[in-house]
Amino acid sequence: MRNVYSVAIALTLVIATPVSGHHSSSIYDTNTLISIEGTVTKFDLKNPHTYIQIETTDAEGTRVTDIEAGSISWLGPLGLASDSFKVGDLVIARVFPPTRRNSQVMLGREIVTPTGAVVPLNSLSPSINSPGSTGRATDISGTWVMENGANYRMRDSQVSWTLTDTASDSLAQHDGVSTPQSECIPMSVPNLMLYPVVTLIDIRDDAVRMRIDWMDSERVIYTDGREHPDSSQRFLHGHSIGRWEGEEGKILVVETSNFSDHEAGTGYGIPSGSDKRVTERFQLSDDSTQMSYEGVLESPKYLAEPATWSFVFNNRPELKHSERGCDLDSARRFEIE
Numbered sequence: 001m002r003n004v005y006s007v008a009i010a011l012t013l014v015i016a017t018p019v020s021g022h023h024s025s026s027i028y029d030t031n032t033l034i035s036i037e038g039t040v041t042k043f044d045l046k047n048p049h050t051y052i053q054i055e056t057t058d059a060e061g062t063r064v065t066d067i068e069a070g071s072i073s074w075l076g077p078l079g080l081a082s083d084s085f086k087v088g089d090l091v092i093a094r095v096f097p098p099t100r101r102n103s104q105v106m107l108g109r110e111i112v113t114p115t116g117a118v119v120p121l122n123s124l125s126p127s128i129n130s131p132g133s134t135g136r137a138t139d140i141s142g143t144w145v146m147e148n149g150a151n152y153r154m155r156d157s158q159v160s161w162t163l164t165d166t167a168s169d170s171l172a173q174h175d176g177v178s179t180p181q182s183e184c185i186p187m188s189v190p191n192l193m194l195y196p197v198v199t200l201i202d203i204r205d206d207a208v209r210m211r212i213d214w215m216d217s218e219r220v221i222y223t224d225g226r227e228h229p230d231s232s233q234r235f236l237h238g239h240s241i242g243r244w245e246g247e248e249g250k251i252l253v254v255e256t257s258n259f260s261d262h263e264a265g266t267g268y269g270i271p272s273g274s275d276k277r278v279t280e281r282f283q284l285s286d287d288s289t290q291m292s293y294e295g296v297l298e299s300p301k302y303l304a305e306p307a308t309w310s311f312v313f314n315n316r317p318e319l320k321h322s323e324r325g326c327d328l329d330s331a332r333r334f335e336i337e
Contacts, residue, residue: 109124192217
């Protein structure tokens with residue numbers, strides 16, 4: 001067994017921050033920022049990417065620039081809306097150029113609208129409006145949004161994980177771009193929970209249901225005393241059973257097993273299999289404005305030692321689920337352009 005650190009250093013340029021939600025930013029030069037002034041000719045709010053076309057006319061003629069932005073699920077809580085700008089608006093787009101020779105698609109950082117408003121297009125934008133909690137809850141049910149950047153910090157923590165040889169080999173062979181999410185297969189627990197998207201939690205008599213606004217994801221955590229099913233029954237997000245601790249409704253401990261095989265189920269570039277186990281703890285804060293999210297990930301085939309995390313959900317009752325599933329053409333587009 002060997003530590004992942006030596007492997008990760010060699011792959012730093014390959015597994016750069018996945019700023020668009022599900023693939024690496026290594027396909028863009030995020031050290032070079034370009035400003036493009038032109039007219040919006042197309043604007044599609046989709047998951048896992050939003051694509052925008054800007055038409056520019058100058059002395060050299062007319063040209064169209066394709067811009068990739070983050071998903072509506074991700075950018076909605078940060079301030080992007082369907083009426084933030086519209087087709088026909090004259091805007092200034094701040095973008096990063098591609099590094100791939102066969103691509104002409106730019107990565108959008110933000111757009112300046114005709115009113116002067118700055119609308120973020122991905123998490124690298126310094127104009128992100130990401131407030132903390134805006135409401136209070138009586139229990140862990142309600143509308144929650146994970147703190148911004150949690151998924152990146154989880155990914156970055158991989159350099160401190162002790163991997164098995166199998167995991168190190170998988171990470172070394174990963175190209176930094178390919179991901180099951182390109183086929184609308186979301187990350188599994190716990191990484192699924194770390195996107196800054198709307199998570200709706202509903203407490204019922206026999207279960208807690210969580211709708212995560214990322215690729216049609218939903219979790220059912222059974223609280224009726226049942227056991228996990230036979231190991232032959234396996235699921236994308238596993239089979240979850242939970243128990244209440246302390247005052248009911250305020251602390252939920254969840255044990256999840258029976259995971260399906262997943263190409264990135266342990267971490268970015270690290271698969272998982274049937275031996276994966278996840279223990280989570282959701283706890284309402286003393287002031288009822290936040291919910292802590294802590295846990296332990298065990299994946300013996302790939303992790304020599306368990307991985308842990310601790311993040312915070314903010315209460316955001318004013319937000320809604322986007323009700324937009326994953327668009328397969330949008331998910332695949334970055335791999336073919």
